[in-house]
Amino acid sequence: MRGRVWRLAVFLFVLGFTLNLVGIVSHVVVSSLAKRWFATPLPGAFTTEWYAYSWREFQLAYVLTVTATVAVTVTALALLLGFPAAYVLARRGFPAKNAVLLLYFLPLLIPQMTYGIPLATSLYRYRIGGTIAGVILANLVPMLPLAIFVLLPFVEQISESLEWAARVHGAGPWQVFRRVVLPLALPGLLTAGLLVLVNTVANFELSFLLSGAGSQTLVVALYYAVFAAGMRPIYSVDAMAVIYMVIVLLMLVAALRFVRPTQMVFRLGGK
Amino acid sequence: MKRGGLLLLVLPSVVYLLVMFVYPFAYGVFLSLHPAKGAAGASLANYLAFFGDPWQLRTIAVTASLAVPNTIVTVVLALTVAYAMRRGIWAERTITALLVLPIALGTVLVAEGINGFYGPKGWLNQGLQAAGLGDPPRLTHNYTGVMIALFVQHFPFCFLMLLGYISGIDPALEASARVLGARPWVVFRRVMWPLIAPGAAIAFALVFVMNFGVFPSAVLVGQPAGATRTIAIAAYQQAFEHCDMSMASAIAVVMGLCQLLGLAIVVGLRGRLAATGVATVGAGKR
Numbered sequence: 001m002r003g004r005v006w007r008l009a010v011f012l013f014v015l016g017f018t019l020n021l022v023g024i025v026s027h028v029v030v031s032s033l034a035k036r037w038f039a040t041p042l043p044g045a046f047t048t049e050w051y052a053y054s055w056r057e058f059q060l061a062y063v064l065t066v067t068a069t070v071a072v073t074v075t076a077l078a079l080l081l082g083f084p085a086a087y088v089l090a091r092r093g094f095p096a097k098n099a100v101l102l103l104y105f106l107p108l109l110i111p112q113m114t115y116g117i118p119l120a121t122s123l124y125r126y127r128i129g130g131t132i133a134g135v136i137l138a139n140l141v142p143m144l145p146l147a148i149f150v151l152l153p154f155v156e157q158i159s160e161s162l163e164w165a166a167r168v169h170g171a172g173p174w175q176v177f178r179r180v181v182l183p184l185a186l187p188g189l190l191t192a193g194l195l196v197l198v199n200t201v202a203n204f205e206l207s208f209l210l211s212g213a214g215s216q217t218l219v220v221a222l223y224y225a226v227f228a229a230g231m232r233p234i235y236s237v238d239a240m241a242v243i244y245m246v247i248v249l250l251m252l253v254a255a256l257r258f259v260r261p262t263q264m265v266f267r268l269g270g271k
Numbered sequence: 272m273k274r275g276g277l278l279l280l281v282l283p284s285v286v287y288l289l290v291m292f293v294y295p296f297a298y299g300v301f302l303s304l305h306p307a308k309g310a311a312g313a314s315l316a317n318y319l320a321f322f323g324d325p326w327q328l329r330t331i332a333v334t335a336s337l338a339v340p341n342t343i344v345t346v347v348l349a350l351t352v353a354y355a356m357r358r359g360i361w362a363e364r365t366i367t368a369l370l371v372l373p374i375a376l377g378t379v380l381v382a383e384g385i386n387g388f389y390g391p392k393g394w395l396n397q398g399l400q401a402a403g404l405g406d407p408p409r410l411t412h413n414y415t416g417v418m419i420a421l422f423v424q425h426f427p428f429c430f431l432m433l434l435g436y437i438s439g440i441d442p443a444l445e446a447s448a449r450v451l452g453a454r455p456w457v458v459f460r461r462v463m464w465p466l467i468a469p470g471a472a473i474a475f476a477l478v479f480v481m482n483f484g485v486f487p488s489a490v491l492v493g494q495p496a497g498a499t500r501t502i503a504i505a506a507y508q509q510a511f512e513h514c515d516m517s518m519a520s521a522i523a524v525v526m527g528l529c530q531l532l533g534l535a536i537v538v539g540l541r542g543r544l545a546a547t548g549v550a551t552v553g554a555g556k557r
Contacts, residue, residue, distance in 0.1 A: 003455065010355040013348070017426065018369060023394055024384030024423070025372070031387055039392045081287060084280035094278055103288050109477070111484030113503040114530065115292065117523040118299025121516045141291050144284055202377040204487055209507075223379045226386070226491050234387075241383050245376060252375045256368055 028245070032238035054239040057232060058221055066132060067217045070207070071200045074139045078196045079189055081140075082147035087181070089148070090155035104145040112142065112205035120209040130212025138206040143199060147192045154188025187258070194255040202248055218244050303521035317521035327522070330502040331529060337414070337489075337501065338482035338533075341421045346475045349429035350467070354459070357437045367434070370427035378424060382491035385420050386411050416492035417499045421482055428481075429474050436470035437463075472541035479533045484526065502526045 032050055034043030054060065085104075089097070107115070119138055123129040128137065158181060166176045207217045216224070222244055225237045304313040321327045356363070373381050389395050389410040399407045410416055440463065448462045486503040493499030506526060510519035 007355060010352055014352060014366065018366070020388075020423070021369065021372060023388045024381065025376075027387040027394060028380070028384045039397065041394070041397060081284045085284040088277055088281045092277060100281060100285060103285060103293070107288065107292050109480070110527070111480055111530070113484040113486050113506070114523055114527045115296055115299075117506050117510055117519050118302070119291065119295040120510065121302065121520060122295040122298050124516075137291060141288065144287060148284065198375060202375060204377055204379055208487075209510075219377055219379050222383070223487060223491070226379065226383045229386075237383065238387070241380055245380060248375055248377075248380075252371070256371075 025245070028238045028241050031235055032242045034235055037235070050233070050235040050239040051243070053233075054236040054243070057236060058225060058240055060218075060221075060240065060243065063216060063218050063221045066135075066215060067201060069132060070135050070139065070217055071197050073136050074143050074200045075193050075196045077136070077140055078143045078147035079151075079193055082144055082151055082192070083185070083189065086148045086151035086155050090152055091160065104148055107142045108145050108149075112203075115141075116206050116209045119206070123210060129210055130215065132215040134210040134212075135207050135215050135217065138210045139200050139203055141206070142203075143196045146199065147196050150192040150195055151185070151188050154185055154191070158184045191255075191258045194251065194258065198248060198251040198255055201251065218247070299520040300524055302517050303524050305517060307515055307517045317518050318525070320518070321521055321525060327505055330500055330505045331525070333499065334483055334485070334501040334503075334529070337417055337421065337485065337499065338479055341418055341425070341482050342475060342479040345422060345425050345429050345478050346471060349426055349433050349474070350471055353430055353433040353437050354463070354467075356434060357440075358442070359438075367431060370430060372427075373423050374428055378420070378487040379491065381423055382420055382488050385416065385423065385492050389416065389419060411492055413494055414498050417485065417489050420488035420492045421485060424488070425478050425481060429478050432474050432477075433467075433470060436474075437467055440466050469541060472537050476534050476537040479537070480530045483530050483533065502529070 030042065031037060033046045033048065035045040035047045037043035088094075089101070116138070119141065120129055123134050123138065128134040162180055162184070163176050166180045171179065201217070202219060204219050204223065208220050208223060211217065211220050218240075222237075222240055225232065225240055229237065303317050304315070306314060306316045360366070387393050391409065391411075395410070396407050408415070410419065444462055444466070445458055448458045453461065484503050485501050486507065489495060489499045489501045489504055493501075495504050502522060503526065506519050506522035509515050509522055
């Protein structure tokens with residue numbers, strides 16, 4: 001009896017939390033489609049004109065170009081620098097391995113606001129702050145370790161004897177990498193790439209601290225729009241929020257084909 | 272390939288993090304000890320100014336008043352739900368995928384959604400009024416708003432982490448305890464909790480650290496000039512509104528030290544919790 005009441009309470013809580021999520025998300029969607037909406041369950045009339053307005057007023061074409069540039073570059077660099085590191089970590093023990101692992105862990109554990117301010121300070125000092133390059137370099141700090149830790153188990157699964165076999169048959173190191181390791185590591189690279197991509201697009205703090213007038217990513221532009229609520233109709237801000245949401249959701253759906261939801265919190269899950 | 276040659280492959284990423292993570296951190300500490308104005312040489316002037324100014328010092332209390340209760344509520348609820356779901360439930364993949372949503376969407380979008388949904392004219396208030404509950408209390412642009420935002424963000428995170436952890440515990444341990452006649456509560460207290468405690472401690476520490484660095488939610492759903500002026504806001508204002516990077520670094524260092532203090536307390540408590548442990552963790556299912 002007590003067990004059933006208990007289970008019912010847990011179920012109701014999960015239901016309530018889910019409803020609250022659905023409410024939060026759909027309120028934004030409905031508001032973006034409203035002509036005017038004021039203290040009624042649903043707006044009186046619907047329109048899609050806020051999307052055109054939002055696209056124009058918030059210069060979304062430009063913002064999206066910046067976002068795509070940042071996200072793709074960060075992903076490419078994270079995989080490029082991260083894969084060799086993951087390979088060595090999976091294959092070899094070396095004297096300072098624990099120190100190196102700690103160095104990779106810290107940017108994922110320490111909140112971005114804490115190290116973002118000193119990082120922004122140094123980058124502005126060298127005049128990299130406020131540029132797209134600055135946003136990319138800063139975002140790479142947590143994304144590189146993320147890529148390494150996602151890639152690690154994938155590389156560990158590749159049997160080393162395959163590499164030896166290739167070497168015995170006369171393949172050079174480059175050929176072994178190109179023809180054996182890389183094809184086998186492809187699923188890992190895809191997973192890591194998607195996770196880094198979606199995390200970079202959604203990453204706020206570092207992009208916010210490093211972006212200047214011409215280097216705002218979508219989520220930073222959205223922050224400024226919400227922050228300056230009242231400057232523009234709330235419906236247009238919500239239209240922008242929906243555009244952002246659709247982009248993230250598409251990537252999330254793609255990512256969830258390869259990753260279990262519990263792996264999404266990997267970045268802070270520790271071991 | 273030779274051993275040394277292979278190790279060169281780690282070098283680019285290590286160098287990158289040394290230059291972009293360790294160096295800025297060290298530079299920040301150095302900068303915080305060298306105030307913008309005043310004599311050359313190291314001085315604690317920034318820290319003294321921070322702790323001497325009630326308006327700045329208050330941010331620590333404000334941040335703690337958000338972070339501590341929110342962390343406790345989040346971890347306790349996430350632990351309860353994850354424990355209840357430890358043997359899998361109906362539509363688990365759909366539910367967990369749904370829970371990932373706020374993590375993937377990020378703080379800014381969740382904040383905007385909360386402003387709408389929980390706002391004075393949002394669906395929640397309309398519903399409560401329609402139910403005849405009169406004028407509900409204000410839920411956004413204050414302390415409550417930030418608490419809601421933090422909870423919506425961190426509950427799924429904490430839940431998924433604990434679910435992965437708890438479902439990795441060998442079910443045979445629980446089954447044996449039940450066979451030997453232990454009631455559900457005794458099973459939890461004597462068998463499961465000692466195994467869960469280390470994971471719960473990690474979850475608690477991580478949620479606390481994230482809560483303590485709260486920035487966008489505190490600005491967008493809070494009252495950044497008053498009730499929810501957290502320490503991250505204070506640091507940001509020094510850096511980008513007063514352009515005093517030295518003072519901003521000092522505040523960032525204080526923020527980091529507070530987070531470290533929270534971690535140290537959890538680690539200390541964990542030692543005592545784990546001391547009651549009797550069983551071992553089996554192979555992970557997930």
